[in-house]
Amino acid sequence: MTGGKQADEKSDNELVAAVYAGDQSAFALLFERHKRLVTRLAGRFFQRWEDVEEIIQESFAEAYLALETFRGEYERSFVAWLSRITINVCYQELRRRGRRSESVMSDLSDAEADYLTERLRDERAENAVERRSISRDLAVKLLSRLAPEDRLALMLLNVEELTVAETAALTGWSVSKVKMRTHRARAALQKVFKRFL
Amino acid sequence: MKKFNRRHRRGASEDLERLSREALNAAALNEAEIDEIAGASDLYERIQKRIVAKRTAQRVARADRWGAAWLDSSLLPELLGLRRQPRLVFAVAFVMLLLFVIVMPRWLRTTPDAPQKAVILAPPSLTQTSVIGAGRTDQIVDAKPDKQTGLSGRSKRAVRRRAQATGEIATDFIPLTWVTEATAMDSGQVVRVKVPRAMLLSIGAATNTAGAGEFLLADVVVSDDGLVRAIRLVNR
Numbered sequence: 001m002t003g004g005k006q007a008d009e010k011s012d013n014e015l016v017a018a019v020y021a022g023d024q025s026a027f028a029l030l031f032e033r034h035k036r037l038v039t040r041l042a043g044r045f046f047q048r049w050e051d052v053e054e055i056i057q058e059s060f061a062e063a064y065l066a067l068e069t070f071r072g073e074y075e076r077s078f079v080a081w082l083s084r085i086t087i088n089v090c091y092q093e094l095r096r097r098g099r100r101s102e103s104v105m106s107d108l109s110d111a112e113a114d115y116l117t118e119r120l121r122d123e124r125a126e127n128a129v130e131r132r133s134i135s136r137d138l139a140v141k142l143l144s145r146l147a148p149e150d151r152l153a154l155m156l157l158n159v160e161e162l163t164v165a166e167t168a169a170l171t172g173w174s175v176s177k178v179k180m181r182t183h184r185a186r187a188a189l190q191k192v193f194k195r196f197l
Numbered sequence: 198m199k200k201f202n203r204r205h206r207r208g209a210s211e212d213l214e215r216l217s218r219e220a221l222n223a224a225a226l227n228e229a230e231i232d233e234i235a236g237a238s239d240l241y242e243r244i245q246k247r248i249v250a251k252r253t254a255q256r257v258a259r260a261d262r263w264g265a266a267w268l269d270s271s272l273l274p275e276l277l278g279l280r281r282q283p284r285l286v287f288a289v290a291f292v293m294l295l296l297f298v299i300v301m302p303r304w305l306r307t308t309p310d311a312p313q314k315a316v317i318l319a320p321p322s323l324t325q326t327s328v329i330g331a332g333r334t335d336q337i338v339d340a341k342p343d344k345q346t347g348l349s350g351r352s353k354r355a356v357r358r359r360a361q362a363t364g365e366i367a368t369d370f371i372p373l374t375w376v377t378e379a380t381a382m383d384s385g386q387v388v389r390v391k392v393p394r395a396m397l398l399s400i401g402a403a404t405n406t407a408g409a410g411e412f413l414l415a416d417v418v419v420s421d422d423g424l425v426r427a428i429r430l431v432n433r
Contacts, residue, residue: 031244035235036232039234043225043230043234044226053240058247064248065248138220139219139220139221139222139223142220154217158221159225186214186217190214
């Protein structure tokens, strides 16, 4: 019990050092500590549970195999490092799907088009639960029209509410690229909306 | 009117921006879903299996890469780091060129003499002598010896140099057997022996019968098959 408590009190860097030393339980502890973070990030890009689980597995496996490149004390926190790996895995998966044309979206249904128009007029929905479920499907359809880079930039800036510099650090892009990508992504998304309204 | 249009456009743009944000938020999983997915009991086991699989794949890929690289000689310089160090390449090339320039003339000098058409057995004469070495035996190590005597040019020169140092006088080597391509020797030894003076008759040299019982010093070339191929007479 005391040992477990001590392990919980260890910092991420100490746990990484323990994994280096061959303590596999330290990695399990890192997983327990950060699995929600990775799941939340994966859930921003993928909605099917199988896909999200796949991203979680891939991200933690990549992190484990790349632990030797983690220089937490001098570079960044484990959370930032793991987030970057997860974002990269998500981005690669989005690109792979784009190449394989798996996410070819069907046109919006009449109900979805009505819903969009209604939301644009800012009318209040009476059945919130139903509206929510329609909105999820609709959002997925709309976002699948965006390029992976655009989607990544929008998600990090608009939803995660990161700064441009943080987004640049997380994606490995330059600041100017993030700005340019975000501008294009917004224009692209608005173009998608306009097409259906 | 213009102002109205501008305000209308700005309003529409803000609405689209808001809608974009909503769509992005709506597409994301909610907290309950995140908890449920992250709380899957076998998730960590699957990650461990994934790690093992990826590690194995990395090893196989690494082995394949090395194998392919060895087969593809164009990748060899990259593996050796030569592409990153052009100076090293030039240095190695220069050293090899230097070695070639040094070794090539020597190698050319050791090439065998032109093959003789026939063996002319002439009586040995001490007037056409050369100074021969006093070494007991000389290992003939040249790969391309003279087909008549079994001595290569290099061995002959070495023997002569040693002989000059000791002051011995000897005839040239006289072949004792008719040598063809089939019986040509590759290597052999020079052995210092004493032979009876009567033996000179057998090689066609005129001799004084009065001293037939005397012994003379001679060097014989014995090939690897045990046959004596040539002889020369030595006078100390």
